[in-house]
Amino acid sequence: MSETNKIKVEICLGTTCYVLGSFRLSALEEQLPPELKSKVDIVGCACLNVCHDRNYGNAPFVRIGERIVDNATVEKVIGVIQEIVSAGGTNE
Amino acid sequence: MPDNDVFVEMECCQLCHDGEDVCGDDYRFERLENENRHLAVLSDGLGSGIKANLLACMTTTMALEFIRSNMDVLLSAEIIMDTLPVCEVRRISYATFSIFDLQIGGKSRIIEMDNPPFIHLRNGNDLKVNRQSMVSERWPDRRVRLAEIYAIAGDRLIAFSDGVTQAGLGQPGNKFGWRREGALAFIQKAIEKDPAISARDLSQMVVMAARGQNKDNRCIDDISCMVIYLRKPRRMRLLTGPPFRADSDAAYADLVRNFDGKIVLSGGTTANIVSRELGRPLEVDMKLVMKAGSLPPPAKMKGVDLVTEGILTLTDVAQRLEADPPLTTPVPLVSKELIALFRASDEIEFVVGTKVNEAHQDPSLPVDLEIRRNIVRRLKHILETKYRKRVLLRYF
Numbered sequence: 480m481s482e483t484n485k486i487k488v489e490i491c492l493g494t495t496c497y498v499l500g501s502f503r504l505s506a507l508e509e510q511l512p513p514e515l516k517s518k519v520d521i522v523g524c525a526c527l528n529v530c531h532d533r534n535y536g537n538a539p540f541v542r543i544g545e546r547i548v549d550n551a552t553v554e555k556v557i558g559v560i561q562e563i564v565s566a567g568g569t570n571e
Numbered sequence: 572m573p574d575n576d577v578f579v580e581m582e583c584c585q586l587c588h589d590g591e592d593v594c595g596d597d598y599r600f601e602r603l604e605n606e607n608r609h610l611a612v613l614s615d616g617l618g619s620g621i622k623a624n625l626l627a628c629m630t631t632t633m634a635l636e637f638i639r640s641n642m643d644v645l646l647s648a649e650i651i652m653d654t655l656p657v658c659e660v661r662r663i664s665y666a667t668f669s670i671f672d673l674q675i676g677g678k679s680r681i682i683e684m685d686n687p688p689f690i691h692l693r694n695g696n697d698l699k700v701n702r703q704s705m706v707s708e709r710w711p712d713r714r715v716r717l718a719e720i721y722a723i724a725g726d727r728l729i730a731f732s733d734g735v736t737q738a739g740l741g742q743p744g745n746k747f748g749w750r751r752e753g754a755l756a757f758i759q760k761a762i763e764k765d766p767a768i769s770a771r772d773l774s775q776m777v778v779m780a781a782r783g784q785n786k787d788n789r790c791i792d793d794i795s796c797m798v799i800y801l802r803k804p805r806r807m808r809l810l811t812g813p814p815f816r817a818d819s820d821a822a823y824a825d826l827v828r829n830f831d832g833k834i835v836l837s838g839g840t841t842a843n844i845v846s847r848e849l850g851r852p853l854e855v856d857m858k859l860v861m862k863a864g865s866l867p868p869p870a871k872m873k874g875v876d877l878v879t880e881g882i883l884t885l886t887d888v889a890q891r892l893e894a895d896p897p898l899t900t901p902v903p904l905v906s907k908e909l910i911a912l913f914r915a916s917d918e919i920e921f922v923v924g925t926k927v928n929e930a931h932q933d934p935s936l937p938v939d940l941e942i943r944r945n946i947v948r949r950l951k952h953i954l955e956t957k958y959r960k961r962v963l964l965r966y967f
Contacts, residue, residue: 492870493839493840494838494839494880494882494928497866502860505857523860523867524839525843525870526838526842526843528843530928
């Protein structure tokens, strides 16, 4: 799978997300099931700019492809990645 | 009008006599921006430890007060000598002093009593200084010397306590100590190697080298070196917070371009705006999170010296700059980098976007997030007062 076809996982390290625990998500890469490792590209990002948007839940936020995950935990993020993969989705 | 192209960097580095907790030398600095004057005082109290520190502190405090109010030189010296308590052991009241009253673009005065004579360096050359001697009738054995000089951009004025000139006294090949000549040669060599060496680095180098003259690297006296450097200011510009109006984003991001100095972006949204407007990608390395300590790690952007998270980082840095004695908690990576940039800059401009992130005001957040303007004002105050920086502030 080429880099561009990988699902991009962006972990928000903005202030709100950070104080609400996004730093714990740095363990995501290690805890990812082996079959998913080659399918995602995990990066940090400055601020997803959704923390003040009432349409979303609470921080921390992670963006997986185009999808915003609120109240993000390692387990929740892995769950969403699995969902996207089994639906045959990529970053495209 | 102050000349904005000359910045007077004033620093003093000290080492205590072995076994003492406080230094028996004291120094003070003050800027009188409106009068374009810069004051600096160094005093060496008799003996070492608390008693010496007390004598030195009394001297610097009085000297600064007198010089600020342009009091007569001899009268000032007499009052200082009259006031100092008499040492029980030596039966004299005594502390030396060097007082600098610097006027940029005008005549500067330097008043000295019993400290090693100050050095006036221009392009690395030791300029000859004419000194006028004055003797008080009440204190006939004390000689006060007054020098009048014209300091220009690039000049350095260096003063030290006798812990520098007498370093290594009695060591083989150094029978009379390091002396002014030894210190001067060392300083000239350091400047030759690095012509723009900061006052801070140079004063640190001199005291370390002075200690190195002593047997076993010991401090057998208090060692102080004060350096005053009339330099081209090292500039830094820090952008923090999104602009109040979204249509100002482009103008705001433009402040990052073509700036002659260090650029810092503090805040996720701030970094995103600049990244978008200038088309420069922002990179955040997740692997750094675990190594970064208790704050989000620095990110990378082309042409930017440091990208940090906003409020938490600025708050932590303000606390660390204010703390005396220094905080003992581990310094997060990003704070370390930002503090180093502040300390290596002379003129710091804060550009504060005043849009408030509502999410930060949520009372259920586990920490108090300060309003950006307040934390920047706090930084401005501490950088000006404790670190003697020139700080500019504008809102966007």
